[in-house]
Amino acid sequence: MSKRKQTEKKPLWFSLDNAAKIFPAQNTSTWSNSFRVQMELDRKINPAVLRAALEAVMPRFPSYGVKIRRGFFWFYLEKNENPLTVHPDIKNPLYRVNFKENGRYLFRVYYHGSRIAVDCYHVLTDGHGGAVFLSTLAAEYLRREGEKIPAGGFSLSPDAPPTPEETEDSFVRSASSEVKKLKKDGISYHVKADPMPDHTVNVTSGILSFAAFHRLTKEKNVTVTEYLAALMLSVLLERQKRDGGRKKQVAVQIPVDLRRVFGGETLRNFTICMLVKVDPNKGEYSFDELLELTKYQLRLQNTMKEHNASITANLQIERNPFVRFAPLFLKNFFISIGFAIAAEQTSSALITNLGKVELPEELARHVKKFLFMPAPGKLNPARLGVATVNDSLVITFSNSFVQSDVERAFFTAFVKQGLHVKIESNRE
Amino acid sequence: MSYCVHCGVELDRTAKTCALCGTPVLDPSAGPPPDPDEADRPFSDQLLIPKQVMKKRFAAAVISVVLLIPNIVLLFVNLFFLNRTFWSVYVFSSTLLCWTFFVFPFFFRKAKPYLYWCLDTVSALLYAYVFWLMRSNAPRTVQAVFSVILLVSLAALVFILWYRRKKHSKTGIAIHVFADLTVVSLLAGLSAAQLLDKPDFFVIGVICSLCFAALFVFFVYCHKSRHMRAYLDKYFNV
Numbered sequence: 001m002s003k004r005k006q007t008e009k010k011p012l013w014f015s016l017d018n019a020a021k022i023f024p025a026q027n028t029s030t031w032s033n034s035f036r037v038q039m040e041l042d043r044k045i046n047p048a049v050l051r052a053a054l055e056a057v058m059p060r061f062p063s064y065g066v067k068i069r070r071g072f073f074w075f076y077l078e079k080n081e082n083p084l085t086v087h088p089d090i091k092n093p094l095y096r097v098n099f100k101e102n103g104r105y106l107f108r109v110y111y112h113g114s115r116i117a118v119d120c121y122h123v124l125t126d127g128h129g130g131a132v133f134l135s136t137l138a139a140e141y142l143r144r145e146g147e148k149i150p151a152g153g154f155s156l157s158p159d160a161p162p163t164p165e166e167t168e169d170s171f172v173r174s175a176s177s178e179v180k181k182l183k184k185d186g187i188s189y190h191v192k193a194d195p196m197p198d199h200t201v202n203v204t205s206g207i208l209s210f211a212a213f214h215r216l217t218k219e220k221n222v223t224v225t226e227y228l229a230a231l232m233l234s235v236l237l238e239r240q241k242r243d244g245g246r247k248k249q250v251a252v253q254i255p256v257d258l259r260r261v262f263g264g265e266t267l268r269n270f271t272i273c274m275l276v277k278v279d280p281n282k283g284e285y286s287f288d289e290l291l292e293l294t295k296y297q298l299r300l301q302n303t304m305k306e307h308n309a310s311i312t313a314n315l316q317i318e319r320n321p322f323v324r325f326a327p328l329f330l331k332n333f334f335i336s337i338g339f340a341i342a343a344e345q346t347s348s349a350l351i352t353n354l355g356k357v358e359l360p361e362e363l364a365r366h367v368k369k370f371l372f373m374p375a376p377g378k379l380n381p382a383r384l385g386v387a388t389v390n391d392s393l394v395i396t397f398s399n400s401f402v403q404s405d406v407e408r409a410f411f412t413a414f415v416k417q418g419l420h421v422k423i424e425s426n427r428e
Numbered sequence: 429m430s431y432c433v434h435c436g437v438e439l440d441r442t443a444k445t446c447a448l449c450g451t452p453v454l455d456p457s458a459g460p461p462p463d464p465d466e467a468d469r470p471f472s473d474q475l476l477i478p479k480q481v482m483k484k485r486f487a488a489a490v491i492s493v494v495l496l497i498p499n500i501v502l503l504f505v506n507l508f509f510l511n512r513t514f515w516s517v518y519v520f521s522s523t524l525l526c527w528t529f530f531v532f533p534f535f536f537r538k539a540k541p542y543l544y545w546c547l548d549t550v551s552a553l554l555y556a557y558v559f560w561l562m563r564s565n566a567p568r569t570v571q572a573v574f575s576v577i578l579l580v581s582l583a584a585l586v587f588i589l590w591y592r593r594k595k596h597s598k599t600g601i602a603i604h605v606f607a608d609l610t611v612v613s614l615l616a617g618l619s620a621a622q623l624l625d626k627p628d629f630f631v632i633g634v635i636c637s638l639c640f641a642a643l644f645v646f647f648v649y650c651h652k653s654r655h656m657r658a659y660l661d662k663y664f665n666v
Contacts, residue, residue, distance in 0.1 A: 092476060412437070412448070
């Protein structure tokens with residue numbers, strides 16, 4: 001306890017982790033790199049209890065109770081002591097983050113019916129950290145409702161002091177490769193559609209039985225992510241063929257949780273993106289061929305040595321004296337220009353799979369669904385988050401375009417395989 | 429529990445249409461479904477459009493003040509220190525021209541193209557007039573500049589009238605712009621050559637006009653040819 005008091009007294013500040021450093025510069029008045037985690041419980045949410053639970057868990061997450069400040073060379077995070085608030089949910093989640101709104105916190109907590117949702121700015125953490133935060137918050141909420149919920153899995157104990165490992169920049173700890181590999185990816189195909197108005201997004205979730213889906217992937221001898229990526233490639237290849245014209249590569253971007261590769265307990269960003277590419281100029285691909293191709297491409301990339309080379313190269317950019325000692329406004333200018341030109345050019349879709357959200361049995365029985373949703377893309381209608389809790393696998397598209405034909409082709413492919421799919425959406 | 433007859437997916441019980449294909453949910457045996465409780469819906473119905481961080485009009489006002497300050501300082505310096513010629517009028521007229529072109533439009537919520545066109549033409553003519561007043565030994569040059577400004581202004585008016593008629597593709601806009609520029613550069617070269625008695629200007633006008641005409645032909649080809657569009661899409665992502 002004394003350790004915790006010491007931590008609270010200290011004026012806290014954090015430097016941004018290696019992955020987070022570019023996110024503030026990417027921020028525009030209409031778009032921010034953020035994500036949503038949402039949990040559906042078995043009871044209606046009481047906002048007053050939720051707020052009290054939020055206040056109780058915040059000391060456990062010192063790197064989340066922060067505001068972002070501009071330094072001369074870099075942005076940094078400083079302890080935020082403004083009051084916390086919870087909001088009724090909205091139809092357009094993940095609207096842009098403004099550093100001076102919401103009590104200067106970089107996450108927003110929402111409630112709606114029996115659902116608790118957290119919209120989290122990517123500067124703070126990645127999907128894993130967001131899921132841990134939401135699970136801890138939901139467990140504390142249920143405790144305050146009279147349930148006995150132990151800590152375990154993604155749900156941390158709010159009374160335990162935060163460990164230094166949880167707030168570390170794991171990129172720095174893990175980068176040790178002598179080879180620095182910067183990825184060079186070509187320009188990919190993008191589905192052309194009508195954009196939605198600013199600050200709005202179409203969210204479509206497909207809920208499947210994890211057991212049934214897992215059986216399907218086992219039959220094909222692939223993982224859930226590999227199957228979903230191959231299916232997305234197949235949908236986009238078909239769509240490109242229908243569009244006509246010259247064919248471009250179709251690529252699916254897949255973030256990978258580096259905690260599973262390097263270990264560690266960090267609650268900040270620790271992911272890196274892999275890319276699965278198919279060149280349609282080489283001929284037609286059957287779905288089984290796409291599955292094989294995806295499987296081998298991903299397994300070749302998803303090794304400790306490959307990731308180490310990539311994160312070492314990323315870290316080397318940050319440590320370059322020209323970058324390091326360039327004033328922040330200059331860095332922001334070049335990052336924003338680069339992002340405006342090259343954003344999403346290399347990928348046609350994004351699939352981010354949170355995996356199975358491990359919860360203690362006492363908490364899991366109160367949880368009906370867990371939804372994970374990345375920020376909508378500027379060029380891609382297909383950006384989907386996947387999360388599994390109990391037997392419920394939820395695939396969520398966040399689409400900033402009006403048309404829903406990619407979602408339709410994707411979900412009806414499961415129906416054709418004999419799987420039951422339930423659709424929930426914020427569309428009218 | 430309802431299913432979409434086209435997609436085969438189960439729909440949320442509060443859904444009025446299939447989110448994937450838009451097919452309406454109908455139950456012929458029942459009357460119109462009662463409006464479900466907001467909390468039962470999977471997503472809220474409340475749309476929150478965030479406030480604009482920096483209002484355009486505020487930004488325009490700040491820029492106006494920032495532009496005004498050096499002008500006042502220079503006027504003061506001109507009147508009391510370096511007062512051999514009235515040179516600060518050049519600075520002031522240049523600032524006014526830039527302000528009319530780039531800052532003034534931000535004072536309006538909705539674009540007012542005819543007002544902008546009118547003011548831009550007047551300010552450009554005034555700018556030329558200032559030079560004529562200050563250097564009255566070259567009236568024919570000013571006449572040539574006036575004629576070029578009026579030609580460009582006329583072309584801009586034609587473009588605005590055409591653009592506001594219906595929605596146009598980017599290539600369509602480029603075609604129209606280059607067609608306008610082809611004609612304007614030819615006429616401007618001709619009028620400058622006539623007024624200044626310098627045939628070189630006509631040659632320059634013709635060269636510019638040919639360049640714009642080449643771009644015009646290129647964009648027309650891009651617009652018409654499916655292969656060219658696909659090529660540009662593949663290699664330049666346009």
